[in-house]
Amino acid sequence: MSIRIQGVSKNFGSFQALADVSLDVPSGSLLALLGPSGSGKTTLLRIIAGLEVADRGTVLHHDENITEYEARDRKVGFVFQHYALFRHMTIAENIGYGLRVRGVPKQERQVRVDELLKLIRLDGLGSRYPAQLSGGQRQRVALARALAARPNVLLLDEPFGALDAKVRTELRQWLRKLHEEIQVTSVFVTHDQEEAFEVADHVVIMNEGRIEQVGTPAEVFERPANAFVMDFLGNVNVFHGRVERGRAVVSGLTVAYPDYPHPEARDAAVYVRPHELEVERSPTEAGSLAAKVLHVNPTGSRTKVELRALDSNQLINVELTPERLTELGLKSGDTVHVAPRRVRVFVPDYEI
Numbered sequence: 001m002s003i004r005i006q007g008v009s010k011n012f013g014s015f016q017a018l019a020d021v022s023l024d025v026p027s028g029s030l031l032a033l034l035g036p037s038g039s040g041k042t043t044l045l046r047i048i049a050g051l052e053v054a055d056r057g058t059v060l061h062h063d064e065n066i067t068e069y070e071a072r073d074r075k076v077g078f079v080f081q082h083y084a085l086f087r088h089m090t091i092a093e094n095i096g097y098g099l100r101v102r103g104v105p106k107q108e109r110q111v112r113v114d115e116l117l118k119l120i121r122l123d124g125l126g127s128r129y130p131a132q133l134s135g136g137q138r139q140r141v142a143l144a145r146a147l148a149a150r151p152n153v154l155l156l157d158e159p160f161g162a163l164d165a166k167v168r169t170e171l172r173q174w175l176r177k178l179h180e181e182i183q184v185t186s187v188f189v190t191h192d193q194e195e196a197f198e199v200a201d202h203v204v205i206m207n208e209g210r211i212e213q214v215g216t217p218a219e220v221f222e223r224p225a226n227a228f229v230m231d232f233l234g235n236v237n238v239f240h241g242r243v244e245r246g247r248a249v250v251s252g253l254t255v256a257y258p259d260y261p262h263p264e265a266r267d268a269a270v271y272v273r274p275h276e277l278e279v280e281r282s283p284t285e286a287g288s289l290a291a292k293v294l295h296v297n298p299t300g301s302r303t304k305v306e307l308r309a310l311d312s313n314q315l316i317n318v319e320l321t322p323e324r325l326t327e328l329g330l331k332s333g334d335t336v337h338v339a340p341r342r343v344r345v346f347v348p349d350y351e352i
């Protein structure tokens with residue numbers, strides 16, 4: 001069941017939580033809403049669920065306009081961060097609760113609950129109580145409960161937010177596999193980039209009630225639509241420079257920027273990710289920034305090197321492979337030359 005959101009706006013008093021948001025969630029996909037705190041992710045999810053009413057705009061399920069439908073008529077399943085299970089009910093009773101309320105006969109309920117217990121890999125534990133399960137297992141039960149009535153859409157709001165890092169990682173992979181198995185259209189809210197990238201096949205980057213970009217994890221990471229997305233998606237070096245005549249210039253460094261062919265110079269931000277910076281012992285022909293090595297921190301498969309540009313004093317973060325580090329033999333205090341393999345240039349208020 002696809003979801004289509006068209007021109008949805010929502011105000012809380014004078015505060016605009018969502019500003020003219022439109023989004024398509026293809027049938028069977030798993031889409032993550034990713035953005036900083038307060039960007040409107042939960043509000044959008046609640047509007048899809050029917051728990052919140054939009055001031056303007058429409059929500060369609062498939063081609064049906066469900067904007068006016070109550071939550072219970074929308075056939076959605078929810079999992080929240082703190083969607084507590086009923087403590088006095090067994091796991092099986094918890095999972096079957098919604099079916100019981102809907103009057104599904106006992107036998108049919110039991111078959112469905114057993115099916116779900118298998119799906120969440122907790123078969124045999126149906127007679128336990130929530131207190132006898134780990135936090136991760138409890139969230140899997142919450143998910144089974146959400147799926148019990150075969151919803152058209154599954155909505156998850158920071159479902160693993162309260163769990164520790166190791167369990168979170170396991171549950172992400174588990175959710176990914178589960179989704180491949182059941183293929184129910186799912187929307188997942190998180191402020192954790194790694195989580196969004198690992199779980200979802202499409203990521204929606206939100207900021208201040210607007211959608212900044214929609215794409216696969218690779219698309220938004222490799223081709224960020226704007227400076228906000230670039231910044232938000234992690235560790236990045238930002239150099240302040242200018243653009244003019246098809247070039248972007250940061251002190252000694254010049255790179256081609258054909259998107260700005262005009263002769264009048266404008267301020268620009270030049271973004272380079274740490275693994276897209278090369279370190280050389282001598283200046284490169286294409287232009288490089290002279291910098292002093294502050295720290296070399298070889299952890300894991302990448303070595304993090306912190307440098308300071310000689311002319312601007314700006315801190316620069318570089319990631320090198322262990323092989324490259326050995327080749328260079330870098331140590332603190334060395335003066336080197338840093339050159340980007342790839343840059344993204346953003347010119348404020350300039351539409352390409």
Ligand SMILES: Nc1ncnc2c1ncn2[C@@H]1O[C@H](COP(=O)(O)OP(=O)(O)OP(=O)(O)O)[C@@H](O)[C@H]1O
Pocket residue numbers: 012015017035036037038039040041042043044191
């Ligand atoms: N019922 C409400 N009344 C007033 N303001 C609200 C209400 N619900 C949300 N807001 C405000 O709307 C903005 C967006 O909230 P929302 O919960 O959608 O953001 P979010 O991106 O999910 O953030 P978080 O990651 O912190 O949950 C916030 O500034 C929040 O304070």
